[in-house]
Amino acid sequence: YMPDGTDTSPQMIMEKLSTTYDEINREQNQTVRYYDEKIRKRKIREDLIMHAIEPALEAGEFEVYYQPKVSMKTRKITGAEALIRWNHDGKVVSPGEFIPICEKTGQVQKLDFYVLETVCRHIKEWLERGIEVVTVSVNFSKHHFVEDTVAEHINRVAEKWGIPKQHLEIEFTETAYIEGSRNLSSSINKLHGYGISASMDDFGTGYSSLSVLKHAPVDIVKIDRSFVQGLCGSAFDHSFVHLMVELCHSVGIRVCVEGLETTAELAALQPFGADYLQGFLLGHPEPAARFAPLFL
Numbered sequence: 001y002m003p004d005g006t007d008t009s010p011q012m013i014m015e016k017l018s019t020t021y022d023e024i025n026r027e028q029n030q031t032v033r034y035y036d037e038k039i040r041k042r043k044i045r046e047d048l049i050m051h052a053i054e055p056a057l058e059a060g061e062f063e064v065y066y067q068p069k070v071s072m073k074t075r076k077i078t079g080a081e082a083l084i085r086w087n088h089d090g091k092v093v094s095p096g097e098f099i100p101i102c103e104k105t106g107q108v109q110k111l112d113f114y115v116l117e118t119v120c121r122h123i124k125e126w127l128e129r130g131i132e133v134v135t136v137s138v139n140f141s142k143h144h145f146v147e148d149t150v151a152e153h154i155n156r157v158a159e160k161w162g163i164p165k166q167h168l169e170i171e172f173t174e175t176a177y178i179e180g181s182r183n184l185s186s187s188i189n190k191l192h193g194y195g196i197s198a199s200m201d202d203f204g205t206g207y208s209s210l211s212v213l214k215h216a217p218v219d220i221v222k223i224d225r226s227f228v229q230g231l232c233g234s235a236f237d238h239s240f241v242h243l244m245v246e247l248c249h250s251v252g253i254r255v256c257v258e259g260l261e262t263t264a265e266l267a268a269l270q271p272f273g274a275d276y277l278q279g280f281l282l283g284h285p286e287p288a289a290r291f292a293p294l295f296l
């Protein structure tokens with residue numbers, strides 16, 4: 001960042017420096033970055049989103065969608081992933097945009113618990129209507145695992161709604177282990193004690209994948225979409241998926257393959273015997289009112 005004479009306060013200079021620093025961290029292999037118009041605009045957008053989250057929660061602008069997970073063997077829906085959507089000013093803001101911002105500000109904790117509450121409410125409603133309920137997974141950001149009490153909080157919400165715990169699963173990413181360290185494994189053990197299962201999301205995209213598996217006693221590993229995209233063209237990705245299925249199965253972990261879009265990918269996957277499939281090929285994320293009737 002080069003001060004250009006228009007900056008009037010040290011605070012403004014520090015803010016530009018820190019925004020530029022964030023930008024360097026955002027992209028790999030980037031060591032030098034100059035403050036520019038793009039960074040300025042991104043910062044304005046981030047501030048806008050950050051300040052809009054709380055009012056949006058109050059106004060009920062967040063909605064939970066459900067994407068089916070299908071059994072590879074029976075092709076029946078055996079689970080669903082809860083995915084947050086933000087209906088704002090007549091548009092849908094993608095979680096890919098606002099979740100990273102909320103992770104920076106800490107607001108993600110509130111959002112994740114909002115999703116958990118909504119999921120419990122839906123499950124309760126479905127059970128009351130006699131709809132067959134599958135296990136629903138909820139994404140929990142790595143920020144929760146900095147503390148050791150997240151499992152207790154999750155359990156308290158489930159108890160409040162009085163839903164059978166086997167209907168709940170918590171998804172987290174492998175970076176939760178790197179940053180939350182010890183707490184992640186103890187949190188998973190506590191979740192198991194309550195009867196709630198745990199899965200590792202986006203597996204293969206972090207830096208310590210295999211050692212994480214040794215320390216985090218998960219029930220399910222979700223192999224990231226980036227490997228699925230390479231199933232038909234990349235020998236490495238093909239072998240990676242194959243080996244991961246074998247490794248996980250040999251230690252009693254089930255495997256979900258994420259982001260299946262084509263029948264060619266499905267055909268390439270067929271011999272590996274994964275447990276669950278998730279992707280646009282099998283079903284898009286849908287609002288609760290469109291998801292539940294799939295079981296009627």
Ligand code: C2E
Nearest residue numbers: 083084095096099112115139140141259260261279280281
């Ligand atoms: P994720 O947890 O890995 O969720 C899967 C994402 O992949 C979802 O995007 C889903 O719509 C998308 N997807 C599923 N199948 C396919 C496919 O076949 N092709 C393609 N191209 N995409 C597919 P979405 O809903 O936009 O969410 C993006 C990410 O935002 C999620 O990745 C998750 O990391 C985060 N996220 C979403 N909801 C929550 C939440 O409630 N809490 C937290 N902490 N993070 C959330």
Ligand code: MG
Nearest residue numbers: 081139171201
């Ligand atoms: Mg997920």
Ligand code: MG
Nearest residue numbers: 201202222258
């Ligand atoms: Mg994922």
